[in-house]
Amino acid sequence: MEASMLEEVVQNPNPYPIVAEQAYDDIWKLCEQARDLAWDPSKIDFSDLKKADLPDEVRRAGAEWWSLRAWMEHGATPYGAERFRDAVFGHQPFEVKQHVVNFIQEELRHHEASFRIAQALHAYQPTPQSDYFLKIIPKFHDEKDEKAMSFFAGLAVNTLFEQLSGELLQARYENARFESIREACRLILRDEARHVQFGRIVMRRFFSEISALDKELLGKKFAKKLRGSLLNGVYAVVNLPSEERKRSARARALAAEYGLGATHPDAEVDIIAKALAKIRADVAPWEVPIPPIPEVEGSTSGPSSKAA
């Protein structure tokens, strides 16, 4: 063995003991459901979108929207990969590692379903066409933020976002008038329900052990991610700079008008506000302080709920 290879081996943390004994029955149940409910985005028939009589502008708007969703879903996979590494070297039991692997696989298939919709509408955009989005996308996942928290606190932040995006996706499912988009949304929602359920298990099992300092960090990171990146065009367009906000909101509204599984920008803020209220209620028993989100919940900084 060459010296350089040896160095690499030594630098890796020790994975042993590799735990096979089951510790969390409820997490294992989610793993079993994930196995039973696997699905294949390439098997969805997207011909209804290809054949649809839609104006070119609408096709482009729909493709832009579903490309954005595809990037967002993809953003969850590097986050998952880091969590998997943490689970391995933190000697977590098998079911925790299995759940994280399922999470990565599921987010990747949400990405696939989304880019397939964009392709069927017009064309998937592999790179954002707006400079602004190019700057925002790399901030979807900031590993520094995750590493600042304990393993389960970091997982908890993500599952709070699963709840939010689940509420938005539900509205987008209801908006969809094409069978292929409805089917994709329905299957994605079914996966997301498990991710939300995992968050509830994390809260129930581990929140009492998380320090007050970690809880404060958790609330801060949640607010930072929401305000700094997800309200910049992903969940809603409220925090985009004015020109990009107008352009993005118009495209989003057009996609919603034609039932392409989008939400009108004005409706998004209300959905997020309601979901936030639910999340605040969910974390209240564990005293996790979530800072105010004025652009969604309204407050001293003035209402900015009208996106377009």
Ligand SMILES: [Fe+2]
């Ligand atoms: Fe997803």
Ligand SMILES: [Fe+2]
């Ligand atoms: Fe998810």
